Amino acid sequence: MSVVARFEIRHTQFLNHLGEPTQPLPDFARDPDNLIPYYRAMVLTRTYDAKAVALQRTGQLGTVGSSLGQEAIGTVVGSVMQREDVFLPTYREAGAQIARGVTMTELLRYWSGDERGSDYRGPRQDFPVCITIAAQCAHAVGVAYALKLRKEPRVAVTMMGDGATSKGDFYESLNMAGTWHLPVVFVIANNQWAISVPRSVQSAAETLAQKAVAAGIPGEQVDGNDVVALRYVFDQALQRARSGDGPTLIEALSYRLTDHTTADDARRYRDPEDVSRHWAMEPVARLRNYLVLQKVWGKDDEEKLIAECNERVQAAVNEYLATPPPPPGAMFEHLYATLPAALAWQRDAAASGKIHG
Amino acid sequence: MAEITLVEAVNLALAGEMERDPSVLVLGEDVGADGGVFRATLGLLGRFGKERVIDTPLAEASIAGISIGMAAQGLKPVAEIQFSGFVYPALDHIVNHASRLRHRTCGRLTCPMVLRTPCGAGIHAPEHHSESVETFFAHVPGLRVVIPSSPARAYGLLLAAIRDPDPVIFLEPTRAYRLFKQEVDDNGQALPLDVCFLNREGSDATIVSWGAMLHEVQIAAARLADEGIMAEVIDVATLKPLDMPTILESVAKTGRCVIVHEASRTGGFGAEIAASIAEHGLLSLLAPVQRVAAPDCVVPLPKLEHYFMPDVDQIVAAVRKTLEFA
Known part of the structure; x- marks a missing residue:
């Protein structure tokens, strides 16, 4: 008997849960000022998520999922991608979308149940959030195929949760991306929970990153609450993709500190002590501790930032709340490039309010 | 060509x-x-x-x-x-x-x-x-x-x-x-989508079908013509969106309609066409709409496939039934 394949999965961390370096930081992080934009973006995301939940609780927004506890992943992904790259998100990535240039007003419109919220003014080629699990992985492979066919130095980046790695679409997509050597990066935001199902029930694999091995592509694990590690690993993956060296799977380890969505009550299925334990590792305090240790961040900065984030979020809320509802005829707009004649009477009935005519 | x-x-x-x-x-x-x-x-x-x-x-x-x-x-x-x-x-x-x-x-x-x-x-x-x-x-x-x-x-x-x-x-x-x-002709010319095609003109009954079944439908129409029954044959071609005006116009002329499809009967697309005729063309009907469709069973393996497929005899019989009604 001989061994025909071996693999190992790297785990990268630069800042421990207290925000202390565990090894020399990479070049981009040598100047701690360079990390402040990530901190600001994470705080904005947390402020937005909290406001979205509050709006839902007061009947002013539909069901929405918060990224509380995993803000670092989306923030880094959205910030480090080039503008001309294409992002294909799942539904818990407000931070990444905001960093990509999707406005908070657009996000609130979408989560209030208004399709116009997905007509992003900024990143015109980014996909809308994918509600069905892991389907966006296949779409990302198709996007990446087109980018490669046209020889454009652009990358498709898709994000998914740990639950998505159990789906066929996930495996099929890694496999196709590998066989065609496509410019695509798959980022798993492993927050340990797929609604009520913990990571341990999701898969017997030691890591989710190793699922890349069977597809013949690089897979690595990173501390998903460590902005420095995330940027370090994601930079390399983007670089590989952009220079024609193919896809990468990144498993970013984090923890969902809140309910799955506003329609969920996580107290029904998980131990509050487990949640408390993970509060000690969350990404926002971790980076703040580091910045404070480096003496580039202080109480005044913090207060000013919080006030600024509150103001920006409130401005988006005001704009969102002032949005007139779509007219009923909008159900037929953009259904086809040109509405088929057979549907004209239904559209007219809907437009006049007599939808069931 | x-x-x-x-x-x-x-x-x-x-x-x-x-x-x-x-x-x-x-x-x-x-x-x-x-x-x-x-x-x-x-x-x-x-x-x-x-x-x-x-x-x-x-x-x-x-x-x-x-x-x-x-x-x-x-x-x-x-x-x-x-x-x-x-x-x-x-x-x-x-x-x-x-x-x-x-x-x-x-x-x-x-x-x-x-x-x-x-x-x-x-x-x-x-x-x-x-x-x-x-x-x-x-x-x-x-x-x-x-x-x-x-x-x-x-x-x-x-x-x-x-x-x-x-x-x-x-x-x-x-x-x-x-x-x-x-x-x-490899002339690069597309046919229109969203329209039904009239394959054969007739005045006595309308046969609506699509795909491979048109083959049996055409044979049935020819056989009926030998008996002096002129069936109009419509190839739906685009099922969605459905060109009902063409079908309704034909049914208004013939007063009879037989829908033929190879898919099984219940919930088949023939039901949609029949319902639309009932909604918009009921008063032009001289007989109930007939469906000739595969039965509601699993598509059989080849030994029984022949019995599953709608055939020319069934189509001819369905058209006759509409003509013999009242």
């Missing part, structure tokens, strides 16, 4: 459109070196190269899924699902994403893809190779569902499907692939 089969017409349309439009590509299982298991993509790999004639890994869901990503980026993917019974994993992407990408982004992203698959029974194929799947897709807003019945229609409708800015499910009747030849 050459006489060619339906599958050759598919090939001709694909090759011509790939030549004219560099954004068109084909993908699927065995579409490259093998030229497709039915040879619909024969010769395309040599002409257009492996970047545009893509042998995919064996994964139907993702064949549909990646087509959506390609289409959103402005390519025009023509994906082949090898057999209709294998299309179900692709339904998720077609129903949840392809059909609604334009709508949910207010036209920012679009999905000009074609999903081709052979469909229907009657060629003694193994299990899962003989399904009639048109109704699954015809129920989905945002899609077009097209089934050609002849080489010329296959050529013109496939060109139209590829050029259409929205997703089109293009169902190719396997039984008709090599059933007969027809002169097809």
Whole structure:
């Protein structure tokens, strides 16, 4: 008997849960000022998520999922991608979308149940959030195929949760991306929970990153609450993709500190002590501790930032709340490039309010 | 002008459109070196190269899924699902994403893809190779569902499907692939989508059908004509969106309607047509609408397939029944 394949999965961390370096930081992080934009973006995301939940609780927004506890992943992904790259998100990535240039007003419109919220003014080629699990992985492979066919130095980046790695679409997509050597990066935001199902029930694999091995592509694990590690690993993956060296799977380890969505009550299925334990590792305090240790961040900065984030979020809320509802005829707009004649009477009935005519 | 089969017409349309439009590509299982298991993509790999004639890994869901990503980026993917019974994993992407990408982004992203698959029974194929799947897709807003019945229609409708800015499910009747030849002019001219075609004029009864069943319908109409019964024959061609005005106009003239399809009866697309006639043309009917359809059983393996397929006798009998009513 001989061994025909071996693999190992790297785990990268630069800042421990207290925000202390565990090894020399990479070049981009040598100047701690360079990390402040990530901190600001994470705080904005947390402020937005909290406001979205509050709006839902007061009947002013539909069901929405918060990224509380995993803000670092989306923030880094959205910030480090080039503008001309294409992002294909799942539904818990407000931070990444905001960093990509999707406005908070657009996000609130979408989560209030208004399709116009997905007509992003900024990143015109980014996909809308994918509600069905892991389907966006296949779409990302198709996007990446087109980018490669046209020889454009652009990358498709898709994000998914740990639950998505159990789906066929996930495996099929890694496999196709590998066989065609496509410019695509798959980022798993492993927050340990797929609604009520913990990571341990999701898969017997030691890591989710190793699922890349069977597809013949690089897979690595990173501390998903460590902005420095995330940027370090994601930079390399983007670089590989952009220079024609193919896809990468990144498993970013984090923890969902809140309910799955506003329609969920996580107290029904998980131990509050487990949640408390993970509060000690969350990404926002971790980076703040580091910045404070480096003496580039202080109480005044913090207060000013919080006030600024509150103001920006409130401005988006005001704009969102002032949005007139779509007219009923909008159900037929953009259904086809040109509405088929057979549907004209239904559209007219809907437009006049007599939808069931 | 050459006489060619339906599958050759598919090939001709694909090759011509790939030549004219560099954004068109084909993908699927065995579409490259093998030229497709039915040879619909024969010769395309040599002409257009492996970047545009893509042998995919064996994964139907993702064949549909990646087509959506390609289409959103402005390519025009023509994906082949090898057999209709294998299309179900692709339904998720077609129903949840392809059909609604334009709508949910207010036209920012679009999905000009074609999903081709052979469909229907009657060629003694193994299990899962003989399904009639048109109704699954015809129920989905945002899609077009097209089934050609002849080489010329296959050529013109496939060109139209590829050029259409929205997703089109293009169902190719396997039984008709090599059933007969027809002169097809490779002139690059598309046929209109969203319209029914009048295959034969008549005044006594309207027979509405699509796909391979048109073959039996035409024979039935000819036999009826020998008896002096003039049946009008309509090839629906595009099931969604459905051109009811053409059907209603014919029924208003004949007062009788027989709908013929190879898919099983309950919830088949014939029910939609019959319901629309009841809603909009009831008073022009001189007899109840009749359906000739496959029974509500699993598509049998080849030993019993013959009994499953609607045949000429059944069609003739159904037309007679409408004539004998009251």
